[in-house]
Amino acid sequence: MIKNEYEVVILGHGPAGLQAAIHAGRAKVSVLVMGHPEKSSIYKAHIENYCCLSHISGGDLLKQGREQTLSAGADILEEDAVEISHDGDFVTVTTESGTSIRSRAVIITIGVSRNSLNVPGETRLRGYGVSYCVDCDANFFRGRPVVITGTGSSAVSGALTLASYTDTVHLVAEKIEVGDALYRQLSAGSVIVHEGRKIGSIEGDQNVEGVVLDDGTKIVSDAIFIELGAKGAMELAGYIGVVMDDDMKHIVVNRQQETNVPGIYAAGDICGPPWQIAKAVGEGCVAGLEAAKYAKRFRLKEKAI
Numbered sequence: 048m049i050k051n052e053y054e055v056v057i058l059g060h061g062p063a064g065l066q067a068a069i070h071a072g073r074a075k076v077s078v079l080v081m082g083h084p085e086k087s088s089i090y091k092a093h094i095e096n097y098c099c100l101s102h103i104s105g106g107d108l109l110k111q112g113r114e115q116t117l118s119a120g121a122d123i124l125e126e127d128a129v130e131i132s133h134d135g136d137f138v139t140v141t142t143e144s145g146t147s148i149r150s151r152a153v154i155i156t157i158g159v160s161r162n163s164l165n166v167p168g169e170t171r172l173r174g175y176g177v178s179y180c181v182d183c184d185a186n187f188f189r190g191r192p193v194v195i196t197g198t199g200s201s202a203v204s205g206a207l208t209l210a211s212y213t214d215t216v217h218l219v220a221e222k223i224e225v226g227d228a229l230y231r232q233l234s235a236g237s238v239i240v241h242e243g244r245k246i247g248s249i250e251g252d253q254n255v256e257g258v259v260l261d262d263g264t265k266i267v268s269d270a271i272f273i274e275l276g277a278k279g280a281m282e283l284a285g286y287i288g289v290v291m292d293d294d295m296k297h298i299v300v301n302r303q304q305e306t307n308v309p310g311i312y313a314a315g316d317i318c319g320p321p322w323q324i325a326k327a328v329g330e331g332c333v334a335g336l337e338a339a340k341y342a343k344r345f346r347l348k349e350k351a352i
């Protein structure tokens with residue numbers, strides 16, 4: 048049964064949100080987790096770089112995290128927040144079904160969505176050679192030909208990382224926009240650069256077999272890494288004046304995971320790269336403990352009155 052008031056409300060049912068809930072719940076404050084598990088970035092991934100669990104599916108990881116969250120005493124509501132506002136010493140979160148829930152502290156762990164290329168083959172072959180994360184998937188393509196596309200530093204440094212796994216890395220970029228030092232590193236290395244070109248389509252039956260560029264050039268490849276940066280769900284943060292980074296993509300936090308707004312914390316991918324579970328759960332742990340500490344201050348205040 049979902050209540051209309053909690054001490055800590057967590058927006059996001061991914062690794063950051065669940066870890067925050069486990070720690071806040073065990074610190075004995077009332078906790079609500081909102082969000083949809085199947086919308087977590089990790090839901091369909093296979094993970095092999097998360098400490099102590101060498102092979103696990105994202106779905107199984109989230110299922111176990113959900114059970115731990117419920118055991119820690121938290122409630123779960125599978126709805127998104129559509130608005131946040133301040134109401135005296137409370138923060139009010141409005142859900143997608145129109146319910147208002149008050150809370151002393153809110154932790155934003157809403158993740159980021161990857162920008163897509165929007166070319167034929169991309170959606171069909173996602174997870175079958177189409178990847179949005181070099182750090183996560185480079186190892187699967189060790190020694191095999193790969194393509195990476197994007198114009199900024201994430202694409203160029205991603206290409207250099209891939210070159211340490213395999214001899215054949217193609218970088219396809221309309222225009223390379225990076226600083227001199229990174230450009231020099233790229234020029235000095237083995238990456239085959241196709242500047243001024245775009246990906247026209249991704250080819251393959253069951254798995255990626257190659258890409259076709261906009262001028263018709265075919266590149267044989269077992270994977271394509273799409274590194275176009277990410278867009279975050281910024282509107283929520285904007286409602287209550289939470290400060291974002293210069294690109295307006297990530298929430299700025301300190302080492303306590305506090306934002307500039309008292310009582311509002313953030314953790315996980317929404318706080319910036321590396322977009323990895325290990326970072327998300329670490330930040331979630333800190334945010335959960337800090338938000339619980341913050342919320343408990345109001346108990347003392349109420350006792351004193």
Ligand SMILES: Cc1cc2nc3c(=O)[nH]c(=O)nc-3n(C[C@H](O)[C@H](O)[C@H](O)COP(=O)(O)OP(=O)(O)OC[C@H]3O[C@@H](n4cnc5c(N)ncnc54)[C@H](O)[C@@H]3O)c2cc1C
Pocket residue numbers: 058059060061062063064081082083084085086087088089090092093094095096097126127128129156157158159161179180183184280283314315316317321322323324325327
């Ligand atoms: C294909 C793929 C493979 C990956 N593989 C790996 C890997 O092997 N290893 C690794 O470490 N990392 C991997 N990652 C990265 C990893 O998934 C993320 O770093 C991690 O999921 C971040 O956790 P998070 O909790 O910050 O966000 P997410 O897991 O993305 O969760 C965000 C949550 O916020 C919720 N939400 C969104 N908007 C709202 C709202 N308005 N109100 C309430 N809730 C909201 C969503 O429903 C979701 O539940 C991979 C990512 C992708 C896309």
